[in-house]
Structure formats: C-alpha cells, structure tokens
Amino acid sequence: MTQSRTEIATLGEFGLIHRLSEGFQPALPDTVRGIGDDAAVMDLGGEYGLITTDMLVEGVHFDLAFSPLRHLGYKAISVNVSDIAAMNGIPHQVVVGLGLSNRFSVEAVEEIYAGVKAACEDFKVDLVGGDTTSSRSGLIISVTVFGKVAKEKVAYRNTARPNDILCVTGDLGSAYMGLQILEREKQVYMANPNMQPELEGKDYVVQRQLKPEARMDVVYELEEAGVVPTSMIDVSDGLASEILHICSQSKVGAILVEENLPIDEQTFLVSTELNLDPVTAAMNGGEDYELLFTIRQDDYNKVKNNPKISFIGYITDKAGEVILNTKGGNRYPITAQGWNHFS
Amino acid sequence: MTQSRTEIATLGEFGLIHRLSEGFQPALPDTVRGIGDDAAVMDLGGEYGLITTDMLVEGVHFDLAFSPLRHLGYKAISVNVSDIAAMNGIPHQVVVGLGLSNRFSVEAVEEIYAGVKAACEDFKVDLVGGDTTSSRSGLIISVTVFGKVAKEKVAYRNTARPNDILCVTGDLGSAYMGLQILEREKQVYMANPNMQPELEGKDYVVQRQLKPEARMDVVYELEEAGVVPTSMIDVSDGLASEILHICSQSKVGAILVEENLPIDEQTFLVSTELNLDPVTAAMNGGEDYELLFTIRQDDYNKVKNNPKISFIGYITDKAGEVILNTKGGNRYPITAQGWNHFS
Numbered sequence: 001m002t003q004s005r006t007e008i009a010t011l012g013e014f015g016l017i018h019r020l021s022e023g024f025q026p027a028l029p030d031t032v033r034g035i036g037d038d039a040a041v042m043d044l045g046g047e048y049g050l051i052t053t054d055m056l057v058e059g060v061h062f063d064l065a066f067s068p069l070r071h072l073g074y075k076a077i078s079v080n081v082s083d084i085a086a087m088n089g090i091p092h093q094v095v096v097g098l099g100l101s102n103r104f105s106v107e108a109v110e111e112i113y114a115g116v117k118a119a120c121e122d123f124k125v126d127l128v129g130g131d132t133t134s135s136r137s138g139l140i141i142s143v144t145v146f147g148k149v150a151k152e153k154v155a156y157r158n159t160a161r162p163n164d165i166l167c168v169t170g171d172l173g174s175a176y177m178g179l180q181i182l183e184r185e186k187q188v189y190m191a192n193p194n195m196q197p198e199l200e201g202k203d204y205v206v207q208r209q210l211k212p213e214a215r216m217d218v219v220y221e222l223e224e225a226g227v228v229p230t231s232m233i234d235v236s237d238g239l240a241s242e243i244l245h246i247c248s249q250s251k252v253g254a255i256l257v258e259e260n261l262p263i264d265e266q267t268f269l270v271s272t273e274l275n276l277d278p279v280t281a282a283m284n285g286g287e288d289y290e291l292l293f294t295i296r297q298d299d300y301n302k303v304k305n306n307p308k309i310s311f312i313g314y315i316t317d318k319a320g321e322v323i324l325n326t327k328g329g330n331r332y333p334i335t336a337q338g339w340n341h342f343s
Numbered sequence: 344m345t346q347s348r349t350e351i352a353t354l355g356e357f358g359l360i361h362r363l364s365e366g367f368q369p370a371l372p373d374t375v376r377g378i379g380d381d382a383a384v385m386d387l388g389g390e391y392g393l394i395t396t397d398m399l400v401e402g403v404h405f406d407l408a409f410s411p412l413r414h415l416g417y418k419a420i421s422v423n424v425s426d427i428a429a430m431n432g433i434p435h436q437v438v439v440g441l442g443l444s445n446r447f448s449v450e451a452v453e454e455i456y457a458g459v460k461a462a463c464e465d466f467k468v469d470l471v472g473g474d475t476t477s478s479r480s481g482l483i484i485s486v487t488v489f490g491k492v493a494k495e496k497v498a499y500r501n502t503a504r505p506n507d508i509l510c511v512t513g514d515l516g517s518a519y520m521g522l523q524i525l526e527r528e529k530q531v532y533m534a535n536p537n538m539q540p541e542l543e544g545k546d547y548v549v550q551r552q553l554k555p556e557a558r559m560d561v562v563y564e565l566e567e568a569g570v571v572p573t574s575m576i577d578v579s580d581g582l583a584s585e586i587l588h589i590c591s592q593s594k595v596g597a598i599l600v601e602e603n604l605p606i607d608e609q610t611f612l613v614s615t616e617l618n619l620d621p622v623t624a625a626m627n628g629g630e631d632y633e634l635l636f637t638i639r640q641d642d643y644n645k646v647k648n649n650p651k652i653s654f655i656g657y658i659t660d661k662a663g664e665v666i667l668n669t670k671g672g673n674r675y676p677i678t679a680q681g682w683n684h685f686s
Contacts, residue, residue, distance in 0.1 A: 004450060005448040005450060006448055006449035006450060007445075007448060007449070008443065008445070008447065008448070008449055008452070008477075009445075010449075011449060013475060013476075016449065016452065016475055017473075017475055019449070019453075020452065020453070020456050020475070021470075023456070023460055024460065024463070024469070024470045026469040026471065027467070027469055028435055028436070028467070028468075028469050030435060031435070031436060031469040031471055033471075034469060034470070034471040034472065035470070035471060035472050035473070039472065040436060040438065040471030040472040042435065042436055042471075042489065044387045044388065044392070045387065045388055045389050045390075046388050046389075047388075049387070049392065049489070051436060051438055051471065051472065051487070051489055052438070052472060053438040053439075053440050053472060053473060053474055053485070053487055054440070054474050055440040055441075055442055055474050055476050055483070055485055057442050057476055057477070057478050057479070057483070058479070059479040060476060060477050060478065060479065061476070092371055092373060092374070092385065093371070093374060093383060093385055093394060095383065095394055095395070095396040095487060096396075097396050097397070097398040097485050098398075099398055099400050099483065100351065102350075102351070102352075104351065105348040105349055105350060105351070106348075106349035106350070106351055106353075106354060106359065106362070107347060107348060107349060109351070109359065109363065110362075110363070113363050113366065117366055117367065120367070124370070124371070125371075126367070126369040126370055126371050126374040126377060127364075127367045127377070127378070128369065128374060128376075128377040128378060128383030128385075128394065129377065129378050129382065129383040129394065129395060129396060130360075130378070130396060131396055131397050131398050132356060132359055132360055132363070133356075133398050133400055133403060133404070134351075134400070134403050135400050135403065135483075136400070136401070136402040136403065136480065136481060137479060137480035137481065138479060138480065140398070140400070140442065140478075140483055140485075142396070142398055142440050142483075142485035144394070144396055144438060144487040146385065146392070146394055146489065
C-alpha cells in the first residue's frame with residue numbers, strides 16, 4: 001500500500017487548520033461558535049462563555065537565549081487573554097500545561113510561574129489547574145483561558161459592515177523591531193560573550209516583544225464608553241493578516257490610511273538603525289497583541305478622544321478588497337501574502 | 344550571584360505541583376474549586392462549569408513505534424473526558440493544541456484528527472478550537488475540555504465519609520499489561536524487523552492501553568439510578584495512588600478487599616506469561632481510566648446489580664490509613680510509594 005505524503009508547508013498553518021476543521025461541525029445546542037474566531041463561544045444560559053488555547057514551543061515561539069523565564073510565563077497568559085479581549089470578553093479562569101526537560105530546575109519552573117502569577121494578577125484571572133509533565137526536548141507552555149461576555153456584547157470577526165470605522169489600539173510594529181534587536185544582540189553575544197547587550201534607547205520595543213500586554217484596559221474603556229465593536233480581532237500576525245481575516249469573514253473590503261497607522265517613535269529610530277521599513281513592520285510584523293476593531297460611525301464621538309485608539313480607515317462594500325492609501329498618494333492592494341513596502 | 348538548583352526529580356510531579364500551586368489562591372467569586380481535583384469548578388449561575396487540561400508528549404506518554412496516530416488522537420480526548428467524568432460532569436466542548444515536527448505529513452495529522460473526531464462523537468463533545476504549531480522535536484497533544492454539572496451533583500475528591508462503600512468501574516491493571524506486551528513486541532521487532540507482532544489473545548489488554556474509554560456510560564447510569572457519589576476520582580495513576588488521594592483529601596481511611604478487585608481474565612493470562620503480578624498491576628499500573636468513587640450505604644441497592652461496578656471496600660474514620668485485606672488473610676498498608684505484592 002502506498003500512501004501519499006503532503007508536506008504541511010504546502011498548506012501553511014491556516015490551510016492546515018481549515019482542512020482539519022472541515023470535519024468538525026458543532027452538534028451541541030450550547031456551542032454558539034466553534035473554530036474560526038479568536039475564541040470559541042458557548043451558551044451558559046444568562047451569558048456566553050469563551051474558551052481559547054495557545055501553545056508556546058521553545059525554538060519556535062521563543063528563544064531562551066534572550067527570553068527571561070518570568071517574561072515567558074507572563075507572555076503565555078497575556079497572549080491568551082488577548083484572544084478573550086478580542087471577543088470583547090472578560091477572562092476568568094486559566095489552566096496551564098507545562099512540558100519540561102530535565103535541564104529545568106525547580107527554581108526555573110518557579111520563575112515561569114512567577115510570571116504566570118504576575119499576569120494572573122494584572123488581568124484578574126484565577127489559575128485553576130494544569131498539567132506538568134516531562135518533555136524529551138524543549139520547553140512547552142500550553143495555556144487555555146475561560147472567559148465570559150454578555151450575549152449582546154460579543155464581538156466576532158465576521159460582522160464588520162460597510163462604512164464602519166477601523167480602529168486599532170496602541171502602536172504596531174514595535175514587537176517586531178524588538179525581536180530584530182534581540183536577535184542582533186544574540187549574534188553579537190555568540191561572537192563575543194564578553195560583549196554586553198546594547199539595548200539603550202530600545203527598552204520599549206524589547207519590552208513589547210518579551211512581555212506583551214493584552215489590551216483588557218481598552219475592553220473596559222469601550223464598555224464604559226457604551227461602545228460595542230461591530231467586529232474585533234487581536235493583532236498577533238500583523239495588521240495585514242488580521243484586516244484580511246475581518247474582511248474575508250465579513251465579506252466586506254477596507255481602506256487603510258498609512259499616515260494614520262500608529263507607529264511608536266522608538267520603532268522609527270530602531271528601523272532606521274536596522275535599515276528596516278517601519279510600515280512593513282506594522283503591516284506584517286506580528287506579535288503586537290493590540291486590538292483591531294470596527295465601530296459604527298455613530299459611536300465615533302464616544303471614543304474619539306481616547307488616546308489609546310487610532311482610527312486607521314474604514315470598511316467598504318467591496319468584498320475582499322483591502323487597499324492601503326499611502327502617504328505618497330498611491331493605492332496598494334493588501335494580499336494574503338502580506339504587504340511589502342518595496343514590492 | 345549564585346543560584347541554588349533543585350532537581351525536579353527530588354520533589355516529584357505531585358510535590359512540584361503542590362509547591363507551584365501554593366502561590367495561587369482563587370480571587371474571583373465564580374471560582375468554586377481551583378487546583379487539586381480532577382477538574383476546576385466554576386460557577387456559571389444555574390450550574391457549575393468544569394475545566395481540565397492534559398498534555399501528551401511523545402517519548403513520555405506514548406511511543407509512536409506502537410501507538411497508531413488515530414488511537415492517540417482518541418486517547419488524548421478520552422483521558423480528558425475521564426477527568427470531567429470524575430467530577431460526575433458531562434463534557435461539552437474541547438480545544439486541541441498540536442505541536443508537530445516536520446516529519447509529520449498532512450496525512451499523519453489527519454489520522455490524529457480522525458481519532459479526535461471519533462472520540463468527540465463517542466463522548467458527544469464539540470471540538471471548538473485549537474492551535475496547531477510546529478515543534479522542533481516530537482509530537483505534543485494538549486487537550487482542554489469544558490464540561491458542566493448540576494451544582495448538587497458535583498463529586499469532589501475530598502468528600503468521602505466513614506462507612507461509605509468504595510466502588511470502581513470496569514477492571515484494573517489491563518492497560519498496564521497491554522503496555523508490557525507492546526514494549527516486548529517492540530523489542531522483538533527491533534531485533535528482527537521481519538517478525539510479526541504476537542498479539543493473539545492479547546487484544547483486550549492492548550486496546551486498553553492504546554484506546555482507553557472514559558467511563559461516561561457509568562456517569563449516565565449513576566444519574567439514572569439516582570445516585571450521586573460522595574466522592575470520585577479517575578484511575579489514571581493506579582488504584583493505590585487514587586485511593587490515597589481520596590483518603591488524604593477527605594481525612595478518612597479505607598479498607599480494600601483484594602478478592603473484590605476487578606481483574607480481567609486476559610490480565611491474569613498475560614501476567615502469567617510475563618511473570619508479573621496482576622494485583623500489583625491493578626494497584627499501581629495506571630492508565631486504566633476507570634472511575635473510583637464512594638457511595639452512601641443507602642444507595643447500594645440502587646447500583647448493586649450494575650455489572651460495570653465492583654464494590655471493593657469501604658471508608659473508615661482512620662485518617663490516612665489505607666489497608667488491603669489480602670486473599671491470604673493479611674492486612675497490607677498502602678503507602679504513597681505504591682503497593683508491592685512482594686514487599
């Protein structure tokens with residue numbers, strides 16, 4: 001018997017998930033939304049429950065050469081809380097699975113848990129369980145968060161409507177620049193272990209990479225302002241990827257305005273030093289863990305003075321067509337392959 | 344600065360979990376029960392929510408030399424459902440995290456998911472999300488199950504009472520015997536790849552190891568019989584370990600009756616062939632994924648004719664003292680180090 005062999009790389013991560021999830025149609029009456037959004041949605045009776053999981057694998061998602069264990073524990077919680085935030089939900093409980101090789105001491109594991117605890121306190125979630133096991137190779141951290149949201153306030157990816165305003169929190173591209181700096185300093189250190197890392201003036205971008213903060217603050221502020229986003233997603237893979245998710249799932253298009261993209265001053269400085277393009281970092285860099293969302297035009301006045309929110313464009317009825325209006329007056333189409341400033 | 348280094352092995356899995364969990368006291372009003380039971384318990388308003396997570400790591404929990412990928416996908420769901428069953432709960436939704444090295448093809452991942460799907464159908468749960476990532480080395484499957492239970496029906500580990508009857512479902516020790524057979528056949532195969540595995544008459548014990556079934560059937564039957572266990576735990580680490588968990592957490596003791604321990608005929612036959620002791624396998628073998636629970640004496644008549652349930656002893660008021668009454672008329676104390684027939 002011969003078996004065909006298809007490499008995972010030929011499908012890509014999204015293609016693989018799509019292919020695998022085809023066979024799984026929710027059957028239970030309390031499953032409101034299954035695979036395909038930042039978190040799954042369950043009917044709890046009075047409100048909705050939310051559940052999301054993420055696995056961080058050493059050598060793939062982090063490099064222990066420059067990721068302190070405490071930051072790593074923090075980040076593992078934060079990136080999952082970010083998925084609950086992206087549903088406009090509140091995180092409640094978390095479980096943590098840890099795979100450890102024997103090069104980790106009890107003290108090292110305690111460092112990871114110190115970061116987990118700090119994140120649990122910052123995001124007001126309870127660690128309620130987990131599984132600790134040995135691993136033959138690297139460190140694996142698997143986190144699942146359970147959250148809740150009022151039924152009328154849940155924000156999906158597929159409900160953006162034409163003329164809605166596109167909003168994004170914080171700034172974009174800084175986590176990517178932080179990673180480039182850390183990678184560079186690692187190379188310098190490997191060439192000469194006596195060299196000290198040169199991180200002066202780069203603290204912000206490095207922090208953005210090592211210890212991202214889920215934007216629960218904005219979820220609470222939207223609630224206070226009386227605004228329910230018409231759609232929402234968190235920016236984990238870069239703005240271009242996320243806006244395409246919203247547009248394809250909502251069957252709409254979008255116009256992005258380059259000069260409105262929020263890019264921190266330090267991101268500009270580092271990008272100059274590294275000869276990288278800051279707009280490309282904002283569009284494709286990833287790991288910002290900001291929130292990208294849409295609001296009704298009627299809600300604009302309620303949030304226009306919030307300094308954490310940038311208004312970067314609007315939704316159109318041209319399904320699947322996402323355009324970046326550049327500072328130079330050009331219109332660049334954004335495609336699934338990502339966006340390249342120099343293409 | 345010198346840092347002390349404590350090896351994880353000096354604490355053991357339970358010691359490590361105990362040390363790490365000390366810093367985490369639940370703070371939210373809807374966290375009913377955190378770390379320390381088969382699943383965490385959350386207040387959803389009308390009923391309780393349950394959440395549990397387990398990580399299976401290649402080379403630690405399974406050996407791909409004899410674990411078919413489809414069975415592995417099934418087992419990953421089943422062992423988590425077993426933790427929900429152990430709370431007397433009903434599983435509803437599941438999320439799956441998968442870490443894959445590039446030696447896995449799309450077809451291999453589809454085999455894993457075929458097993459996940461079969462288990463989802465058998466246990467009536469919806470797969471609602473997940474995370475698929477690359478891994479530098481082996482296969483990692485991390486599963487989290489969300490379930491529900493009526494508030495008055497939840498079964499904890501710490502609520503057994505003196506004079507309650509000790510019950511266990513199915514049979515014990517067979518999964519351990521299955522593992523011994525698979526390990527033996529692997530050695531034979533490695534010595535001579537032309538040898539075919541000798542599994543005739545061993546199908547049951549092998550199946551118990553490769554494709555364990557969470558005992559949701561018994562959870563439903565207890566419900567029909569109108570019986571709520573006074574305490575419950577699933578048998579993942581062997582009967583001795585689980586009865587000690589119940590007794591220490593409930594501050595009671597127990598008498599176990601050796602001749603009442605359910606051991607399958609095939610387990611006896613294989614144990615003779617391998618020169619192993621079947622009672623030791625039942626006490627310490629692990630991976631049976633049966634349910635160990637206690638009932639009030641008043642409830643005995645409601646379940647005494649259920650062929651899936653064995654009545655293996657009773658609870659005493661002697662806190663922490665667990666005794667096995669042997670067929671030979673001896674009294675063996677069961678300790679945390681496990682029980683050895685030949686000690």
